[in-house]
Amino acid sequence: MMWLLLLLVLLCVKTSVSSPVAEGFLERYGYLHEENETHSAAEVKSAIREFQWLSHLPITGRLDSATLQKMTSPRCGVKDARSQSAWSQRVNSIFTGYMGRRGRHLRKKRYIRSGEKWYKRHLTYRIINWPRNLSPSQVRFAVHIAFKLWSNVSGLDFQEDSHGPTDIRLAFFEGEHNDGTGNAFDGPGGALAHAFFPFRGEAHFDMAERWTLTGLKGHNLFLVTAHEIGHTLGLVHSPVRHALMSPYYKKMGHSALLSWDDITAIQQLYGKPSGDAFKQLAGRTLNWAIKEWEISEEPKGGFHTPHYCQGSFDAITTDESGAVLVFQGRLFWTVSNGSVSAPLPLQTRWPKLPLAIEGAVFSPLDNKFYFFKGRRMWRYSGSDLDPGFPRKNSESSLPKHPDCAFFYRPLGHMVVFKGSRYFVLNLKTLNAELYYPRSLRDWKGIPRGVNGALTRPDGKLYFFKEQQYWRFDPGKVRITTTGLWGERLQWIGCHRTPSLQGNELL
Template sequence: MRTCVVVVGKMNILPEKSLWIFVLQLSCVLLTLKATVTVGSPVLLNPPPPPETSAENFLEKYGYLEEENHQHNDTEVNTALREFQWLTHLPVTGRLDSATRHQMAAPRCGVRDDRGQQAWAQKVNGIFHGGLTKPNSGQRLRRKRHSQLGERWHKRHLTYQVVNWPGHLPRGQVALAVRTAFQLWSNASALAFREVTQGSADIRLAFYEGEHNDGMGNAFDGPGGALAHAFFPCRGEAHFDMAERWTLNGYKGHNLFMVIAHEVGHTLGLEHSPVRHALMSPYYKKLGKATVLSWDDITAVQQLYGKPESGQVIQLPGQVFSSALRDWELSESGTWKPDSTPPPYCRGFFDALTMDQDGTSLVFRGGLFWTVSPAGNTSSPLPLQNRWPGLPLAIEAAAYSEMDNKFYFFKGRRVWRYSSSGVDPGFPLRSSELGLPGHPDQAFYYPRLGHLVVFKGQLYFVLNLGTLRPEPYYPRSLDDWRGVPRGTNGAVSHPDGQVYFFKERHYWRFDPEKVQVTGEGMWDTELEWTGCLGTHHRGNNIL
């Protein structure tokens, strides 16, 4: 077998200096490929399934194709794709185009979308005409927005129980989210809910990983995909994927409150809704400022259980829940002592991390931030607005720049820049004005380039802080950062000359001289300057 080896020296992550290396490597690959083809083509032992097969599996799992017969003809697949596209508000083509594949990969509820396009249209028609009518006939159908006739609770006072919860979220926050989720539905119907901590309950909420003896097709699939699933009355259970990055007050991960509220709707008997902005839409919905329940959600629950005794629906805007959660967070932060237990972010997640000119780490989570000295001494948490007035309630990325001694904050599609005196004139700016993407994964100052580096998905961007314009030849692939995984949520250029990347509870140490990762581990037990005092924390999983 012919072998090709290219030996190179040190390389900076700059396109003009690495172009000749790329050409040599490409030539090597072509020569090796030529030799391989001459000898014989390699055989993949486990080739990935073609896109069509994965799409059919998806359509079977969520009720668009019959599972009993796995050999589907083109007409059946075309019809199933059209129904799926109609429900998800895509162009109805019946073809497996890129938009359809993208939608299939989006995070969603694991409950099936059993009814087809015609049934959904009949349901919407019934909302406006007081009943459901078959097309081209005067016959009414007695269908409502729940899975089957009779699948509802035959009482108005229900109990619920939280079996376990993610270890990185405080019990009090989870309890507030669950209580508010049930209150959403009681405010819109004649139902009343009460939590019980022991004994039996009508509705049980629990977190699991992978296969959990829940029936065929209900095994959780790790981060993304199916976030949770639930069972209709009278089983009354809702299960959530423990492997997801659950959040309540941050913008990274999936908001647990919104997913709980959706799954509770299923435990009450509600099906998925075809209305784009409905809480009961099958796809994950972010928490915003507007009301959480749509008119379709309210109509559906009232069809089953009637209106509130007062006759008036009380709507809860998402902003109210965010404010209540922030108040709880601030009250709890006042009782936390730096010398008692590690800060809450040590349980597994933070939103952003940076380091100032003194080597002090700043860790951001929700509406709070902590400072950690180089020796690992952690301050009490403070609200973001106390130090940086005008910032939103939470951020997605933060970076301190040694070049101009300024802090840069990212949230959504806007960027804030702060000097010691406050927010700089003209800020916040739209990310697009700086040539940067919205909702970045992370940002950090890279001394080797003298610029700000922003990661998003498979690409990284470089911002010239002098001109506030993107550097030419960017964005580029993250392959330049050899060994750094996708989806990191924080990075720090450390005084030791290394760049540390973070993802969940892991870190990777990147050597700019070798242009590759040279070490990795658990940041809460190995990096003293993160403020976790070397204590390992376990999740609260009692199952």
């Protein structure tokens, strides 16, 4: 595939034949302005060099395999043109600034064109619509914290306004959405979002992506929003590794979320916060804030709809009594006889278990719980972590970051899904069975990327992906039913009334 991309770009340069790959790449770096415009080898090389510079790759000007692979990584869709010159000016203003006649340090600004900054300090914003797998309250919380990240370190302040005109608007779209073909969203992966500089003040997000606040199965809406807000304020991409404004979105860690370059850039445009208001937000602090918010958002008393009913969950399984356990972020819920519990922190029941797990399995073979996250597997006897755990998945010939895992009664083993393949784990030896992995095509009709699976009392398997479910009949080896689990599966715990009409009991 990479050699095909390389061939297409070379053909575009040498013969002026239009290529979507080459045109998209050149447009990102500001070399494509008119239809049917041809591009010289020097232009292509210059664009490649800037891409490599921003991506922390060796600057060769050649489309080598590492460069082509990086081009397919999920990233911001804002063009990178002139990021290098803007960053050079910013660094120059720090280390080699000159003194004016009155002894005042004159600093160069970091916006692309003259006037592309807000000339006021109080800005309003509005969230136009919501993604499918997060509730409005979750989105509003993520956006509020994203704006707070910037106001904490600058002279800006922000306020949400649901009525009347606003300065900044955030919306979710699919495919082409009247921004031009170069800004059309391409589904999962690729460009996750893009934004416009002042004064248009808009940030657009790909509706087809799986958005999350805490889980690993998807993209963190808070971090992506904070990055795109930076663009709406006039910031371009940064070459500093782990900067929030890097074209490749930052991951949530324990350290500060804004790099020195992010802070320098925003303060050169809008100044420092007044008094002692400067406050850097760290990933650890935000993680705890999300945890406390999620618990506080859950209604107290009577029937309530859990957060996972409004979006998706990280994993699902049953326990020794047959109750359904649903996992999302730091929390889990127990659903028994249609009644759903209040949310509980994972580590109150399973100490030392990491947050935002990727797979959960209860095995009736040994009455143990198995959990997966990243490269490791945890096994619990009740609430006690078994000796020797967590252990690396590779010790059992299992993949890292599995999509889901479940106990499969016909085999008497655990099955682990990952991408287009599945693995079978012998729970007695903790070794993968011979002749595996095999193709997911064995499970006729099950899509890639399912995020949970479990077996119900009638022996039927249920697979989940986002809001969709598939019921699999092991005897017939095929799908027998599909639909929206929040609407049709009462045992998931999302129904407000006891009526079973149109729902599945098992």
